[in-house]
Amino acid sequence: MSKVNKTTETALWVNQEKLVQNLRFSFTNATTVLGEALQNSRRAGATKVEIDFVPETKTLTVRDDGCGIGDYQTLFTLAESGWDAETIENEMPFGLGFLSALFSCQNLEVESKGGRVSMSTADILSFKPVKVTPWVCCPAESRFEGDVCGCGSENVQGPDAEGVYDCLECGIFFTAESIDNRCWEGVTTVRLGGFKPDASQVASCLSELAKGFPIPVIFNGNALQRPWALDSGRAFIDTEIGKVHLKGFGAGESWTDSVQELQICLQGLPIYRTKGYWRGDSMVNIVHLDSRQFHARLPDRDKLIDEEDVVKQVKSVVQKEAIKKIMALKETLSPAEFAEGYETLKLWDCLALLNDVPVIPKGVLAYIQHYPIKEGCSPVNLEPTGLVTREDVETGKVTVAELEDIDETGAVPWMFAWHKDMRVYDNPLDKGHWLFQHLVDFTRQEVQVEIVGETHRAYFNGQWVCGDAAFCEKYRLAFGDDFVDIEGDSMYWEDRGLFVVPKGDASGGVVRQASSYFDEYENFNESVKDEDEWAFQKFVIANTSPDPAKAIQRLLPSFAGCPKLFGKCFTLKLDGEGHVLSVVEAEPAETRQAA
Numbered sequence: 001m002s003k004v005n006k007t008t009e010t011a012l013w014v015n016q017e018k019l020v021q022n023l024r025f026s027f028t029n030a031t032t033v034l035g036e037a038l039q040n041s042r043r044a045g046a047t048k049v050e051i052d053f054v055p056e057t058k059t060l061t062v063r064d065d066g067c068g069i070g071d072y073q074t075l076f077t078l079a080e081s082g083w084d085a086e087t088i089e090n091e092m093p094f095g096l097g098f099l100s101a102l103f104s105c106q107n108l109e110v111e112s113k114g115g116r117v118s119m120s121t122a123d124i125l126s127f128k129p130v131k132v133t134p135w136v137c138c139p140a141e142s143r144f145e146g147d148v149c150g151c152g153s154e155n156v157q158g159p160d161a162e163g164v165y166d167c168l169e170c171g172i173f174f175t176a177e178s179i180d181n182r183c184w185e186g187v188t189t190v191r192l193g194g195f196k197p198d199a200s201q202v203a204s205c206l207s208e209l210a211k212g213f214p215i216p217v218i219f220n221g222n223a224l225q226r227p228w229a230l231d232s233g234r235a236f237i238d239t240e241i242g243k244v245h246l247k248g249f250g251a252g253e254s255w256t257d258s259v260q261e262l263q264i265c266l267q268g269l270p271i272y273r274t275k276g277y278w279r280g281d282s283m284v285n286i287v288h289l290d291s292r293q294f295h296a297r298l299p300d301r302d303k304l305i306d307e308e309d310v311v312k313q314v315k316s317v318v319q320k321e322a323i324k325k326i327m328a329l330k331e332t333l334s335p336a337e338f339a340e341g342y343e344t345l346k347l348w349d350c351l352a353l354l355n356d357v358p359v360i361p362k363g364v365l366a367y368i369q370h371y372p373i374k375e376g377c378s379p380v381n382l383e384p385t386g387l388v389t390r391e392d393v394e395t396g397k398v399t400v401a402e403l404e405d406i407d408e409t410g411a412v413p414w415m416f417a418w419h420k421d422m423r424v425y426d427n428p429l430d431k432g433h434w435l436f437q438h439l440v441d442f443t444r445q446e447v448q449v450e451i452v453g454e455t456h457r458a459y460f461n462g463q464w465v466c467g468d469a470a471f472c473e474k475y476r477l478a479f480g481d482d483f484v485d486i487e488g489d490s491m492y493w494e495d496r497g498l499f500v501v502p503k504g505d506a507s508g509g510v511v512r513q514a515s516s517y518f519d520e521y522e523n524f525n526e527s528v529k530d531e532d533e534w535a536f537q538k539f540v541i542a543n544t545s546p547d548p549a550k551a552i553q554r555l556l557p558s559f560a561g562c563p564k565l566f567g568k569c570f571t572l573k574l575d576g577e578g579h580v581l582s583v584v585e586a587e588p589a590e591t592r593q594a595a
């Protein structure tokens with residue numbers, strides 16, 4: 001038996017009805033139709049769109065004064081567009097938008113140039129023939145000069161089986177063949193009965209859609225706000241990606257109010273906005289993308305194609321335009337005024353524009369506002385300085401230090417910079433800035449510590465901090481040829497684990513150079529800090545007191561909680577390392593004397 005290989009043929013086939021039914025699930029949501037309706041009106045060249053919604057009857061009516069629908073087949077043809085060649089080239093219509101109307105309601109009525117249509121959407125979607133009634137009125141008025149019939153369309157009856165109409169007013173019979181007999185008044189009305197979204201959904205969706213729309217959108221008689229529209233009064237720049245409005249650079253605005261948030265619109269409708277915190281519709285850069293270059297997803301253009309890349313491209317163009325504006329502003333502003341825009345320069349990543357400006361903006365430098373301490377999660381040591389001039393720095397009137405966080409470096413360089421009243425470089429400048437030639441850089445060279453006139457060392461054992469303390473006359477901090485002698489402020493020398501306590505300080509505050517008192521959950525343990533500080537203070541007084549009995553008194557705790565001890569007298573004996581060897585009750589002196 002021989003095998004016979006028969007060749008058969010097949011081809012792509014579409015179950016049209018099912019495909020159309022299933023397209024219901026391709027539209028993003030039930031309100032999609034609102035955007036599609038606005039867009040159709042705009043493409044029809046309307047000067048405005050009026051939308052009314054009557055919640056009681058669930059009827060949405062869209063009216064526009066555009067070119068009108070001459071041939072209803074265009075409206076009911078899927079994936080083909082009836083717009084003119086220019087619109088098709090510029091906007092790439094999909095020929096699908098109106099389908100969303102069919103999915104959004106139960107009954108559809110359309111009145112336009114081509115006549116009237118009224119049908120259930122279920123019937124339309126099951127491909128039943130759609131009856132179009134021509135929109136006619138009595139032509140009597142045009143028959144002889146000066147005669148105004150005025151019958152209008154209300155009193156016209158018909159058509160009969162032959163397509164003949166009868167004007168009940170003046171008895172004229174006529175057909176709709178001649179366009180002259182059509183009395184379309186220039187308004188296209190689309191009425192959706194049994195509309196699914198509710199009143200609040202319609203209202204909120206329309207108010208969002210109208211924001212960047214090029215023509216007025218009137219909802220239930222009120223014109224909706226269009227803050228992002230090209231005719232909103234905001235200035236738009238022509239760029240390679242479309243039209244861009246830059247917040248902060250318009251007339252009467254301050255460039256320091258410039259922001260990076262983006263609102264992108266395509267064909268007048270919003271399509272992307274910067275994620276995250278939204279500071280309001282006016283605190284935003286507005287971009288109307290060139291629709292010949294940028295496309296959105298079928299069927300309802302709710303998302304840009306290649307969104308990530310497009311947004312990146314838009315951001316880079318917006319940044320370029322912002323920098324151009326800033327450069328132009330720089331020509332007109334004084335150095336101090338220009339420096340006011342530091343945060344904006346930072347925002348647009350163009351700090352290099354400050355490299356030749358002879359002032360350092362506010363906030364770049366900081367001064368050490370008090371005895372430096374470990375900070376935990378809040379930077380407490382630094383307070384921003386005002387404007388510093390290049391002259392101040394070059395003449396040495398102001399010395400600026402490059403200093404890392406005290407939690408990283410320990411207290412030594414901080415104590416040096418604080419005592420030298422240096423400014424700390426705190427917020428970034430471009431690496432080509434002139435300041436960098438004048439920085440005292442503690443990150444490269446260490447500050448040397450020399451303890452002068454040390455009397456003795458003792459061990460402090462606090463709750464969160466402990467270590468030897470060196471009691472001394474003073475200590476010297478040296479950096480290069482420069483040095484400072486400190487007599488009045490203790491310092492925690494982290495590398496040695498040593499508290500350096502000069503004679504002028506008995507405050508106990510030094511424990512905060514050894515610990516931030518923040519735990520691993522970033523909670524500040526104030527009570528522990530207070531106890532350690534108090535204990536250190538007593539420890540210093542005890543160690544520096546010339547009278548040993550007074551020293552003991554400082555170090556002893558309160559016995560108020562133990563009434564048995566009240567009025568008693570004890571002899572205390574310590575060993576060579578300070579540990580208590582014995583405590584023996586002694587007779588109180590008064591009792592002895594009395595005996």
Ligand SMILES: Nc1ncnc2c1ncn2[C@@H]1O[C@H](COP(=O)(O)OP(=O)(O)OP(=O)(O)O)[C@@H](O)[C@H]1O
Nearest residue numbers: 040044068074075081082083093094095096097098
């Ligand atoms: N308001 C209107 N005025 C005049 N013509 C209209 C109007 N609405 C729709 N049309 C006609 O009906 C056709 C179909 O509209 P539909 O919204 O389905 O597709 P489209 O606008 O061509 O493409 P898209 O899918 O991008 O919306 C349009 O191409 C246009 O010819």
Ligand SMILES: [Mg+2]
Nearest residue numbers: 036040097098
């Ligand atoms: Mg459309």
